[in-house]
Amino acid sequence: MSSKTKPQTKSAKVIAQLSRTIGATLDEICKATNWQQHSARAFLTGLRKKGYALAREQRGDDGTAYRITQNPSDKEPKGAA
Template sequence: MSSPKSKTQTKSAKVISLLSRAKGATLDEICKTTEWKQHSVRAFLTGLRKKDFVLTREQRGDDATAYRITQNPSDKEPEGAA
């Protein structure tokens, strides 16, 4: 019998985790974590926006631009709810 392997986290899940931090994540941080090129990270961020994630872009003290998820699609109220 083989032992059960722990499920590895997908790159998408890692990026969402980074973006969910209070300080968010820079393009460079995401590139290092995923081994993606910057244009791929930007495309992924666009895809998140299309999936109704709300992203903010903030300037950090070290002159780096950080991106952060401020609202997940699951946080939104269903349409027609009032």
């Protein structure tokens, strides 16, 4: 790996976590980004506003997991038949 690679942003890390089959819990997002829970929740809200579809699922004793079910690029363009 080159030392000149661009560092992965926190947003990219969270989107990668949410794209997994099992998704990610708020605690996992907070640990990966060093954000507080209210910041992680605000990020999820921002993703929804950008057109991401998020599913909220119960993950046993781990609590609630969030998972991206649709990216904005997966949706049909507006005005399409």
